[in-house]
Amino acid sequence: MSTDSTRTAILNAAERLYAERGFGDVTLRDIVAEAGVNLAAVNYHFGSKDELIAELFVSRSLATNRERLNELKAAESAGGGRAPIDAVLRALVGPTLRGCLGPDKQRSDAARFMIRASIEAVAPIRKIKNREIDHLRRFAAAMRRSLPGLPDVEIYWGLHFALAMAHQTIRDSERLERLSDGKCDLDDVDGMIERIVAVSVLALGGNAATDAGDTKPAARRGR
Amino acid sequence: MSTDSTRTAILNAAERLYAERGFGDVTLRDIVAEAGVNLAAVNYHFGSKDELIAELFVSRSLATNRERLNELKAAESAGGGRAPIDAVLRALVGPTLRGCLGPDKQRSDAARFMIRASIEAVAPIRKIKNREIDHLRRFAAAMRRSLPGLPDVEIYWGLHFALAMAHQTIRDSERLERLSDGKCDLDDVDGMIERIVAVSVLALGGNAATDAGDTKPAARRGR
DNA sequence: GTCTATAGACTGATAGAC
DNA sequence: GTCTATCAGTCTATAGAC
Numbered sequence: 315m316s317t318d319s320t321r322t323a324i325l326n327a328a329e330r331l332y333a334e335r336g337f338g339d340v341t342l343r344d345i346v347a348e349a350g351v352n353l354a355a356v357n358y359h360f361g362s363k364d365e366l367i368a369e370l371f372v373s374r375s376l377a378t379n380r381e382r383l384n385e386l387k388a389a390e391s392a393g394g395g396r397a398p399i400d401a402v403l404r405a406l407v408g409p410t411l412r413g414c415l416g417p418d419k420q421r422s423d424a425a426r427f428m429i430r431a432s433i434e435a436v437a438p439i440r441k442i443k444n445r446e447i448d449h450l451r452r453f454a455a456a457m458r459r460s461l462p463g464l465p466d467v468e469i470y471w472g473l474h475f476a477l478a479m480a481h482q483t484i485r486d487s488e489r490l491e492r493l494s495d496g497k498c499d500l501d502d503v504d505g506m507i508e509r510i511v512a513v514s515v516l517a518l519g520g521n522a523a524t525d526a527g528d529t530k531p532a533a534r535r536g537r
Numbered sequence: 538m539s540t541d542s543t544r545t546a547i548l549n550a551a552e553r554l555y556a557e558r559g560f561g562d563v564t565l566r567d568i569v570a571e572a573g574v575n576l577a578a579v580n581y582h583f584g585s586k587d588e589l590i591a592e593l594f595v596s597r598s599l600a601t602n603r604e605r606l607n608e609l610k611a612a613e614s615a616g617g618g619r620a621p622i623d624a625v626l627r628a629l630v631g632p633t634l635r636g637c638l639g640p641d642k643q644r645s646d647a648a649r650f651m652i653r654a655s656i657e658a659v660a661p662i663r664k665i666k667n668r669e670i671d672h673l674r675r676f677a678a679a680m681r682r683s684l685p686g687l688p689d690v691e692i693y694w695g696l697h698f699a700l701a702m703a704h705q706t707i708r709d710s711e712r713l714e715r716l717s718d719g720k721c722d723l724d725d726v727d728g729m730i731e732r733i734v735a736v737s738v739l740a741l742g743g744n745a746a747t748d749a750g751d752t753k754p755a756a757r758r759g760r
Numbered sequence: 761g762t763c764t765a766t767a768g769a770c771t772g773a774t775a776g777a778c
Numbered sequence: 779g780t781c782t783a784t785c786a787g788t789c790t791a792t793a794g795a796c
Contacts, residue, residue, distance in 0.1 A: 320762070338660050341788065352763050357791065359761095433658050437561050440656075447716050454716070470717035474709070475702050475736060482701030493670050493677070494693035513698060517736040543779075565772065575781055580773060582779090 321359045323349040326423075329370055333426035337367070337436045364438040371431055371439050374413075374424060379449050381409035386456055399460040399518060403511045406453050406473070407480040411510075414484045417501040433485050450477075461518060468518060476514035483510070544582045546572040549646075552593055556649035560590070560659045587661040594654055594662050597647055602672050604632035609679055622683040622741060626734045629676050629696070630703040634733075637707045640724040656708050673700075684741060691741060699737035706733070 327349035331340045342363055346353050360366040385405035389397035397405075412419070414432075419425045431439050450473065457469050483490070487500050499505065550572035554563045565586055569576050583589040608628035612620035620628075635642070637655075642648045654662050673696065680692050706713070710723045722728065 318761090336660070342790090343788080354764085354792085355762065362790070433663070435656050435658060437559070444712070447712065450716055467717065467720045470713065470721050471732065474706070474713050474716075474721070475733075478705030478709075479698050479701045482705055483697070486697070486701075489667070489670065490693065490697050493673055493697075494690065497690045498693050498697070509694065510698075513736065513740040516739040541779095564770080566770090575779095576772090577774080577781065578779080586772065 320351050320355050323351055324356060324359060325370060328366055329427045330423045332430055333423045336430055337434050368438040368442060371442055374428055378409050378413055382406060396459050399457060400511050400515050402456045402460050403476050403514050404507060407476055407510050408507050410480055411507055412503055415487060415500055416503040429484055432481060472514055472518040475517050479510045543574050543578050546574055547579060547582060548593060551589055552650050553646045555653055556646045559653055560657050591661040591665060594665055597651055601632050601636055605629060619682050623734050623738050625679045625683050626699050626737045627730060630699055630733055631730050634703055634730055635726055638710060638723055639726040652707055655704060695737055695741040698740050699733060702733045
């Protein structure tokens with residue numbers, strides 16, 4: 315037993331139980347029983363139940379954000395500081411989707427924990443998500459570099475819709491599978507990413523061209 | 538005071554407090570204090586806290602579903618049993634968005650309650666949402682009538698993406714407003730509806746034409 | 761650092777009098 | 779139907795042994 319084996323035992327047990335039964339149905343006593351440690355250890359190592367949840371969530375989402383930025387950086391380097399819009403969007407939604415869906419990932423505790431976090435949105439997690447805006451601004455900037463002629467408002471809506479499709483696909487994957495009678499293949503993560511990227515590119519008004527020219531692309535066709 | 542004034546007092550107080558502070562931070566004691574009734578009255582009238590939340594949610598969402606189907610029926614009648622795809626999608630996302638967003642609606646208890654329900658997704662509400670599939674099948678059928686040539690899988694993805702954009706816009710309206718520095722006008726509900734409908738139509742592969750012809754419309758453009 | 765033991769506040773739920 | 783009183787369960791927090 316090394317110095318902080320108790321700490322990691324708590325983290326692993328908590329992630330497993332939250333992934334399995336959700337946040338509302340798992341008590342600290344369940345977690346310490348699963349981890350084989352004492353109740354007081356949670357308070358000693360994390361301070362409170364909320365901080366334990368927060369620690370689990372931040373470590374996972376920092377990893378995803380790092381992956382996103384690495385993909386973005388690689389795409390922009392390859393293009394001499396300016397990546398095609400589909401590459402930017404792929405860097406935005408790819409890591410999240412690959413982290414949560416897919417034939418194997420679906421069963422990993424980490425993936426199911428992040429899905430729970432997305433669906434149930436408990437208080438400590440909501441607070442962390444609100445600090446995510448700075449991270450998204452980097453992608454808005456990359457999209458602006460990719461589509462210089464496009465008004466800012468279109469950039470933001472496009473970014474928002476891309477995230478919307480990605481997150482809701484993670485949240486409601488079960489419903490989509492049932493609604494479509496299995497016709498929508500949720501194990502084909504790459505196909506799903508390309509689908510979302512393609513729709514987002516269309517929403518931004520074109521086929522990943524460098525200059526947009528027109529100022530009112532896809533939306534606003536009035537009724 | 539009629540027979541069930543206590544019951545409605547509880548419902549109103551609960552909706553108001555949940556709208557204001559969320560589900561996690563409102564106790565039954567807060568609700569009965571606000572309603573001016575006794576603690577035991579909640580259990581007498583509703584059975585449990587979860588059933589009280591469920592009753593609030595079902596009554597609101599049944600109203601939205603009714604509105605959706607009315608709009609759909611009107612559009613299909615006008616078109617002789619077959620509505621243009623944008624009208625079908627407008628009937629799907631319009632009532633939800635108008636019910637939750639907009640300059641005045643934002644402040645109504647009912648609207649804010651439904652936004653909370655969408656974000657926090659507490660257990661009793663999740664269970665109800667899972668029974669919503671039959672309702673969505675009606676819209677999938679209407680979309681199929683509208684776009685007869687399109688493969689089912691495209692119908693389902695299009696329906697899913699339309700709902701994704703609508704729901705995530707409701708859930709994350711605050712973040713979008715901050716990210717865009719107010720450039721995305723979330724008070725312009727009609728503009729937002731048209732935007733989502735337009736993108737969804739593009740995702741389905743065209744400009745609301747009657748026959749799709751091609752079988753692989755928007756998505757799947759490989760990397 | 762980890763544990764036992766326990767305190768104190770709060771929660772949802774219920775039995776039983778009226 | 780409405781109330782009081784009370785239950786068992788939860789969480790945070792801490793004192794003190796090892």
